[in-house]
Amino acid sequence: MAKRTDKQPSVLGSLDWWTIAIYIALLSFGWVSVCGASYTYGDTDIFSLSTRSGMQIVWIGTSIVLGLVILLLDDRYYDTFAYVIYGLMMLLLFATIFNPHEIKGSRSWLVMGPVRLQPAEFAKFATALAVSKYMSTYGFSMQRMKQFFAACGLVFLPMLLIVGQKETGSALVYVAFFLMFYREGMPGSILFTGVALVVYFVLGIRYEQVMLLGTPTSVGKFVVLLLVQLFSAGMVYVYCDDKKKSLSLLGYMLFITVGFLLFSLYVIPFDIVWVQLVVCAALIGYLLYQWMSTRKTNFLFIALFAVGSIIFFYSASYVLNSVMEPHQRTRINVLLGLDDDLSGAGYNVHQSEIAIGSGGLEGKGFLNGTQTKLKFVPEQDTDFIFCTVGEEEGFLGSAGVLLLFLALILRLIHLAERQPFKFGRVYGYCVLSIFLFHVFINVGMVLGLTPVIGIPLPFFSYGGSSLWGFTILLFIFLRIDAGRNIIRT
DSSP, X not given: OEEOOTTSOOHHHHSOHHHHHHHXXXXXXXHHHHHHHHOOTTOOOTTOTTSHHHHHHHHHHHHHHHHHHHHHSOTHHHXXXXXXXXXXXXXXXXXXXXXXXXXXXXXXXXXXXXXXXXXXXXXXXXXXXXXXXXXXXXXXXXXXXXXXXXXHHHHHHHHHHHHHTTOHHHHHGGGGHHHHHHHTTOOHHHHHHHHHXXXXXXXXXXXXXXXXXXXXXXXXXXXXXXXXHHHHHXXXXXXXXXXXXXHHHHHHHXXXXXXXXXXXXXXXXXXXXXXXXXXXXXXXXXXXXXXXXXXXXXXXXHHHHHHHHHHHHHHHHHIIIIISOHHHHHHHHHHTTSOOOTTTTTHHHHHHHHHHHHTTTTOSOTTOOHHHHTXXXXXXXXXXXXXXXXXXXXXXXXXHHHHHXXXXXXXXXXXXXXXXXXXXXXXXXXXXXXXXXXXXXXXHHHTTSSOOOOOOOTTTSSOHHXXXXXXHHHHHHHHHHHTTTOEEO
């Protein structure tokens, strides 16, 4: 049981009021942005419940009440009932797949009269609790593959269920948990592999049809295969601690590549990609030979990295053109600059960029944005809410909002690091990772820097589900942090 003495601070005294102040500030700026995004010329009462700005006040008020209720509960409940909460939420996600209400092509909403709830928003805190519970068990180690894959399974299950609801954007949010995994000891090679795959996809698809210096060689294929070789040689140096072998591999591969490139340029033009594939095959063979002769498993892992990289790259084009839905393919092509489509998939981002650009340094002022008032930007009070900030508050207002989010992120790092128990630290980094992912992707999406995947901006986007979900996620952590000084006997 928890024992308090006169010297021990109360929960109220242990609360991190700086984080709560940032939370209130974000809610306030968020409401102002919803007003600006949903306001129509001629409206006389922005506080009416018939307007979205009026309803947002209801969501904000209920969120604050919800946060207070969470703070009143014993922080041990979240540890004790973590698996129960996770199990119930997974059942709800599964049931949502079969609900008869389809909204904008997605079955992720539960409709109960005038109220609509999106269980995927609440599954984030449930997953964070379950992962924290599992990773804080005695003897857990990220270095043990069985335990690592079990932790990944807790994350992948809600992802699959949300994909089954045709809500790919919300499912991608769970990738953020890998940032927490990295903090808790996940090998950096796994994170590096994920980044490398993204680089392969972007460069390979973007420059696949561009020819190298007038030769019949695809720039995309050439660069990706060259990167596979460079990355593999670098990994030999880092993970096998063999600088000599790494430099030798690098020298041979670059010599062969440059030699055949010059031959193709000045003697007989041909596709150098075939030479690159032969070099990669030789590299993989050499790595496997080193593995068998030295018994260092790192050589095997590097060889598997090279093989997996090549398979991924050559399958990426097939997935994009034959597996993805047409609207998903169009969005990626627009993002990569392969297709403008300003009247279709690129319309949202194009109009959002116009709105932000028109705000200038100081903005047009509250309720004076023309792009948003004339409804040029679709979903401008939900997924594209940041364009309203840019148009009405300008660069200074946008920078202020981003600084508030930065302050929240830095505060969460501070709180997570001071947790006396692993459960609290892991949960704190889960919260941090989810907020960081949402802000980065949503703002990047509005600016045309990341794919349009339809995820809300925390505390800004209109709606009760996202606001409640983020509030629960944050206040559970605040309650866990508030109990850090209690002596338990």
